[in-house]
Amino acid sequence: MFGLPASELAMLAALIILGGLITGLLAGLFGVGGGGVIVPVLYEIFRVMDVSEDVRMQLCVGTSLAIIIPTSIRSFRAHLSRGELPTHILRTWAVPVTVGVLIGGVIAAFAPASVFKAAFVVIAICIGAKLIFGRESWRFGDQLPGRAAMSGYGLMIGLYSALMGVGGGSVSSAILMLYGQAIHTAVGIAAGIGVLISVVGAVTFMIAGLSHQALLPPFSIGFVSLIGVVLMAPISAYAAPYGARLAHALPKRRLEVAFGAFLWLVALRFIISLVG
Numbered sequence: 227m228f229g230l231p232a233s234e235l236a237m238l239a240a241l242i243i244l245g246g247l248i249t250g251l252l253a254g255l256f257g258v259g260g261g262g263v264i265v266p267v268l269y270e271i272f273r274v275m276d277v278s279e280d281v282r283m284q285l286c287v288g289t290s291l292a293i294i295i296p297t298s299i300r301s302f303r304a305h306l307s308r309g310e311l312p313t314h315i316l317r318t319w320a321v322p323v324t325v326g327v328l329i330g331g332v333i334a335a336f337a338p339a340s341v342f343k344a345a346f347v348v349i350a351i352c353i354g355a356k357l358i359f360g361r362e363s364w365r366f367g368d369q370l371p372g373r374a375a376m377s378g379y380g381l382m383i384g385l386y387s388a389l390m391g392v393g394g395g396s397v398s399s400a401i402l403m404l405y406g407q408a409i410h411t412a413v414g415i416a417a418g419i420g421v422l423i424s425v426v427g428a429v430t431f432m433i434a435g436l437s438h439q440a441l442l443p444p445f446s447i448g449f450v451s452l453i454g455v456v457l458m459a460p461i462s463a464y465a466a467p468y469g470a471r472l473a474h475a476l477p478k479r480r481l482e483v484a485f486g487a488f489l490w491l492v493a494l495r496f497i498i499s500l501v502g
Contacts, residue, residue: 235444235445235453237274237275238271238275238443238444238453239453239457241274241275242268242271242453242454242457242458243457243458245267245270245271245458246458246462246465247461247462247465248263248267248465249264249267249458249461249462250461250462250463250464250468251465251468251469251472261290261294261387261390261392262390262392262396262489262492263488264286264289264293264294264391264458264462265286265290265346265390265391266495266496268285268286268289268454268458269282269283269286271454272443272451275443277441277442277443278441280338280339281339281435281438281449282339283343283346284334284339284342284434284435284438284449285442285449285450285451286391287389287390287391287431288334288391288427288428288431288432288435288449288450289391289449289450289455289458291388291393291427291428291431291450292431292454292455293454293458293459294420294424295425295428297420297459297463298393298417298420298421298424299421301420302414302417302418302420302421304417306414306418311411311414311415311418312411312415313418315376315402315415316415316418318373318376319376319377319379319380319383319398319419321380322376322377322378322380322384323380323381323383323387323394323419323422324384324426325381325384326380326382326383326384326385327384327387327423327430328426328430329384329388330388330389330430331427331431332434333388334388334434334435335435340500341389342389342390343496343499345386345389346389346390346493347493347496347497347500349386349389349390350489350490350492350493350496351489351493353397353489354486354489354490355486356400356486357482357483357485358482358483358486358487365404365405365406366404367405368405369405369406370402370405370406370407371405379401382397383397383398383419388423388430388431391427392423393416393419393420393423394416394420394423395413395416395417395419396416398412398415399412399415399416402416428450431449431450432448432450433448434449435447435450436448
């Protein structure tokens with residue numbers, strides 16, 4: 227793959243810029259941080275670039291986590307500036323979420339790519355089902371559970387995010403809302419958790435991929451493509467408002483169903499690659 231670095235780097239850059247535009251539009255359209263969109267987009271880019279199947283999915287996940295760092299920080303700061311964020315929930319989740327992300331990094335270092343594909347498929351199908359069939363009236367309770375249960379949820383959020391390459395916002399906010407937390411509180415806490423997950427996850431995947439460096443594309447540090455981060459992050463941020471503008475022109479329920487269907491299509495794509 228690396229016989230002609232200049233031409234390959236140019237192709238990689240062009241594909242990532244195009245992927246960034248697609249990612250930004252879809253992220254803005256569906257109101258997500260972009261991780262669930264970035265991973266499948268990067269997967270197709272790195273497939274075209276002939277990145278080894280043995281490390282392709284891990285590279286997508288690690289790069290996705292690095293790309294969403296700026297968005298997570300900006301979002302959390304915006305919510306924190308309002309002064310009403312229950313930070314005790316963040317403190318409760320900080321350690322178990324970190325542990326979950328670190329476990330995901332260890333899995334990345336030793337497990338085959340099929341583990342990440344399978345995890346993405348299962349999670350994408352579940353979230354897609356929630357978006358398509360879920361109702362706001364669904365509740366587990368009217369107040370948050372005890373520390374043990376919250377720690378369990380935190381561990382699950384961290385592991386899920388590390389395996390899927392996302393900031394964990396969709397799951398953490400869903401958990402909080404299932405226990406009666408207001409949507410603004412849930413989104414603010416999700417943004418804070420996203421900062422922790424993206425930073426710890428990106429660093430962990432960098433370290434986890436160092437032993438696979440020979441299989442990775444140019445300018446990668448472990449399982450993080452620096453070219454992907456530098457090019458896709460600003461491009462996707464630029465394109466996101468246009469997707470958001472389109473989103474405001476469409477009914478919320480239709481958007482939820484559309485994003486659920488998108489996740490199911492991505493899951494089908496990975497299922498085909500697993501059995502193919």
